[in-house]
Amino acid sequence: MSETARYRLAVASRIVAAVVAGYALASAVSILFALLLPVSKAEAVLASTMLSFAVYAGIVIWVFHARSATRAWIGLLVPLAVISLACWLLMPGGAA
Amino acid sequence: MKEGFRQSMAWLHTWVGLLVGWVLFFVFVTGTMGYVNAEITRWMQPELPLPKKVVEVPSAQVLKLGLDRLEQVAPDARMWSITLPHRGLAERTDREAGIAWEDMPRPGLERGRRGNENFDPVTGVPDQPVEGRETGGGWELYEMHYALHYIDYDVAFRIVGVCTMFMLLAIVSGVITHKKIFKDFFTFRPGKGQRSWLDAHNLVSVMALPFFLMITYSGLVFFAFQYMPTVKDTLYGSSEKQLRQLYDELFKRDPVDKVFEPVRRPAASVEDMIATAQAAWGKVPVATVMLRHPVAEGPYVEIIGDYSTTLNRGFPPKLRFDAVTGEPVEFDNETNASMLTRNVMLALHEGHFAGWWLRWLYFLSGVLGCAMIGTGLVLWTVKRRNNYLGKHGGTPGFGHRLVEVLNVGTIVGLPVAVAAYFWANRLLPIEMADRGEWEMHCLFAAWGWMFIYAGLRPLKRSWLESLYIAVAVFGLIPVLNFLTTDKHLGVTLPHGDWVLAGFDLTMLAFAAAFAYIAHKLKKRWLKQEGKA
Numbered sequence: 001m002s003e004t005a006r007y008r009l010a011v012a013s014r015i016v017a018a019v020v021a022g023y024a025l026a027s028a029v030s031i032l033f034a035l036l037l038p039v040s041k042a043e044a045v046l047a048s049t050m051l052s053f054a055v056y057a058g059i060v061i062w063v064f065h066a067r068s069a070t071r072a073w074i075g076l077l078v079p080l081a082v083i084s085l086a087c088w089l090l091m092p093g094g095a096a
Numbered sequence: 097m098k099e100g101f102r103q104s105m106a107w108l109h110t111w112v113g114l115l116v117g118w119v120l121f122f123v124f125v126t127g128t129m130g131y132v133n134a135e136i137t138r139w140m141q142p143e144l145p146l147p148k149k150v151v152e153v154p155s156a157q158v159l160k161l162g163l164d165r166l167e168q169v170a171p172d173a174r175m176w177s178i179t180l181p182h183r184g185l186a187e188r189t190d191r192e193a194g195i196a197w198e199d200m201p202r203p204g205l206e207r208g209r210r211g212n213e214n215f216d217p218v219t220g221v222p223d224q225p226v227e228g229r230e231t232g233g234g235w236e237l238y239e240m241h242y243a244l245h246y247i248d249y250d251v252a253f254r255i256v257g258v259c260t261m262f263m264l265l266a267i268v269s270g271v272i273t274h275k276k277i278f279k280d281f282f283t284f285r286p287g288k289g290q291r292s293w294l295d296a297h298n299l300v301s302v303m304a305l306p307f308f309l310m311i312t313y314s315g316l317v318f319f320a321f322q323y324m325p326t327v328k329d330t331l332y333g334s335s336e337k338q339l340r341q342l343y344d345e346l347f348k349r350d351p352v353d354k355v356f357e358p359v360r361r362p363a364a365s366v367e368d369m370i371a372t373a374q375a376a377w378g379k380v381p382v383a384t385v386m387l388r389h390p391v392a393e394g395p396y397v398e399i400i401g402d403y404s405t406t407l408n409r410g411f412p413p414k415l416r417f418d419a420v421t422g423e424p425v426e427f428d429n430e431t432n433a434s435m436l437t438r439n440v441m442l443a444l445h446e447g448h449f450a451g452w453w454l455r456w457l458y459f460l461s462g463v464l465g466c467a468m469i470g471t472g473l474v475l476w477t478v479k480r481r482n483n484y485l486g487k488h489g490g491t492p493g494f495g496h497r498l499v500e501v502l503n504v505g506t507i508v509g510l511p512v513a514v515a516a517y518f519w520a521n522r523l524l525p526i527e528m529a530d531r532g533e534w535e536m537h538c539l540f541a542a543w544g545w546m547f548i549y550a551g552l553r554p555l556k557r558s559w560l561e562s563l564y565i566a567v568a569v570f571g572l573i574p575v576l577n578f579l580t581t582d583k584h585l586g587v588t589l590p591h592g593d594w595v596l597a598g599f600d601l602t603m604l605a606f607a608a609a610f611a612y613i614a615h616k617l618k619k620r621w622l623k624q625e626g627k628a
Contacts (some may be wrong), residue, residue: 027326033452034327040432042345045328047434050441052324057264061272064108065101073240 013069021076026056035090059065065066102273110476114499116259117394117473118506121466123256125510127241127311129234131447131455136189136234139599140521142581144228146593150181150190151215156367159385161220162195163361170197174208174356176388181217184381186404187451192538193217200358229386231521242318245536248434256315257323270301287620290478295473300464307461308468315446317438346435347410348428350390355390361395364422372424373399373415376382379509380413387419395419408436409443471505477503501550501558508562509546511606515569516542518603522580527552556621561612571607574600 001009030052037044059076066072129136162178170176175198183190196212214223239536244252284295301308320528321328332338370382383402389395397419403412408431416425431439443449447458477500484492492500520538524531546565550558577600578584588597 027324028527030324030327031330034331039434040345041331042342042431043434045331045342046320046438049320049324049327050317050434050438052327053261053264053313053320055263056324057268060265061105061108061268065104091330 010069014063014066014072017069017072017076018063021080022056022059025059025076025080025083026052028080028087029055031087032083032090033057033088072079101424105269105272109266109273112262112269113266113469113472114476116262117469118502119255119259120263121469121473122510123241123259124462124465124469125514126237128459128466129514130238130241131450131458131462133234133238135595135599136237137231138595140231140233140518141228142577142583144226144597148192150192152181152183152219153193155370155382157179158193158217159366161217162193162385165215165222166195166197167219167361168212169195170199170211172200172358173197174200174359175386176359177384177387180382180383182381182383182402183404184383184404185379186449187455189402189448192223198354201329206352229521229526232517232532232535236532236536237517238585240520242315245540252454253319253322257319260312261323263308264316267305267308267312271305274298290475293471293478297468297475300467300471304461304464304468307458308465310441310444311461311465313440317441318445320438331486334460355391357391357395359387359389360395362387362395362419364397364417364419366397368422369397369399369415369417372417373401376415377401377413383412383580389419389619391426396425405449407440407443407449409439409446409448411435411439470503473499473503473507500555501547504550504555504558504562505543505547508559508566508610509543509550510544511610512562512566512569513539513543515566515573515603518573519569519576522576560614560618563610563617566610567607567614568611570603573603 003010029074031047033046033051034041039047063072063076066075134315135573158180159178163176166173166176166178175196177196179191179194179196181191181193190212193216194212194214196210198210199208201208215221216223242253243249244255247255284299285291285297316323325334328334328339328342332342340352343349366385370385373382375559382399384400386398386400387395388398395418397417399415399417401413406412411429411431414429416427417423418425447455452459477496481492482494484496516553517535517539520535524534524538528534546562550562552558574585578586583593583596585597587593588600
């Protein structure tokens with residue numbers, strides 16, 4: 001593979017990571033935040049939904065700054081798994 | 097990427113900005129119109145009389161006239177309301193005397209038929225709605241900044257949402273890119289090609305940076321639950337019934353199964369209630385009196401204050417009284433912190449509270465937003481053109497040419513198209529069917545033509561000639577107005593009608609601005625050619 005092709009592939013990989021995995025991670029972080037906020041459920045849902053866009057923006061920035069596309073993917077998927085598990089444990093009717 | 101943080105952010109800023117720059121330019125142009133949409137609509141319906149001065153009459157008289165009329169037109173209603181004629185605390189928010197009602201819902205329906213009318217507070221005679229020409233007005237222009245046009249609403253606001261998210265990224269990465277944001281702000285190197293464009297882009301971007309951040313983020317908040325539905329869907333569920341619970345709680349709406357009886361004329365003195373509210377609120381005028389009769393709680397009267405200056409959007413000051421005894425009734429009227437945050441953000445976005453000075457500032461910030469996006473788009477092409485010509489000595493490829501054509505067609509073409517919308521308003525036959533929609537067709541036809549024109553001409557010619565077209569179409573609007581209506585500058589200026597005169601004068605100012613840009617570009621390009 002040529003240098004240019006490899007570069008383009010890496011950029012494409014980052015874009016998918018930022019758009020898809022980044023959105024998933026932003027969602028997971030926001031759900032966790034909503035579960036942890038010590039206010040009424042409706043209030044918590046609204047607050048963390050509003051905040052989610054800042055979280056998403058931060059995540060995308062990080063994805064494009066990460067040293068490589070692979071690192072970006074790992075950096076998204078590991079916290080996504082951990083936070084999803086935490087949400088599942090905290091959810092009413094979840095495991096906890 | 098491989099390089100430092102700043103370089104990777106510069107890369108992100110460049111591409112994120114380019115991808116959605118044209119849509120964002122459209123959103124900023126049409127959104128900026130929203131700050132004066134009522135004024136634009138008035139200009140577009142020149143046959144309407146001047147707005148009536150609010151006549152302050154004793155509220156007892158208005159209440160009696162209103163209740164008499166409501167008993168006639170809506171004897172079987174779930175809700176009655178009477179608006180007292182008053183001067184709103186914010187400018188342009190005066191209200192005339194009027195009534196509104198909602199009939200009892202028919203079985204199986206959630207809501208009843210609604211109606212409203214204004215009336216003369218002295219005689220009680222309902223106002224005959226004056227028929228102006230059919231027009232999309234300022235509202236249609238403004239609506240396009242989130243609903244676009246010719247596109248399904250659900251798709252449109254999502255497209256705008258994605259672009260808004262890009263805008264947020266462009267702002268954040270743009271700020272990071274600047275290591276010397278303060279120093280850069282005071283740097284302007286005119287007549288230096290690419291560097292001048294960069295300085296201009298920095299200058300306009302930093303000047304209204306708080307506005308850009310606010311407008312972008314609050315734009316996302318408007319559709320927060322649609323853009324980021326995962327939190328509510330996880331905690332509440334995604335069915336309509338489950339979500340109703342969330343919205344009822346946030347917006348303090350009555351549950352869907354709440355039973356109401358038809359409203360009757362209250363036994364207690366509404367006058368006294370108004371006096372109590374007035375004493376409690378001080379300067380805030382009483383705006384509306386609303387009556388309802390939920391079976392469980394009994395009939396009540398709600399006194400609602402003017403909310404034109406409050407930032408807690410949609411939650412005006414309210415007091416509730418028992419309609420039979422006249423005693424105050426306790427009810428939940430607290431706004432929690434999340435809702436208050438949301439309401440303030442939306443209020444800042446819309447700027448309904450803004451008086452004329454602040455409104456002009458909003459308008460100028462919007463124009464600066466257009467300038468920020470425009471200079472950014474131009475910068476992209478200037479930078480790459482320099483690289484191509486410098487390194488390869490060749491001509492730029494198709495992609496580059498496409499961006500340049502789209503730039504001319506959008507940055508100058510869209511304003512020309514908006515002017516065409518105003519021209520259509522004056523020139524289309526008054527009785528034309530679907531006239532409002534045809535005004536819009538004219539806008540898009542003119543815009544399409546400006547793209548084609550930009551594509552047919554050499555780059556520099558297309559910039560200059562498009563700008564000349566813009567100067568002509570904006571500069572001639574007051575002339576066209578003079579030829580087609582009796583509400584032209586010769587009449588509006590002596591009458592001090594600043595809304596109508598202001599519209600014509602603003603058109604002249606736009607013409608002057610486009611002429612100035614054309615002059616500057618031409619001078620610079622002549623100098624360049626002289627050197628070469």
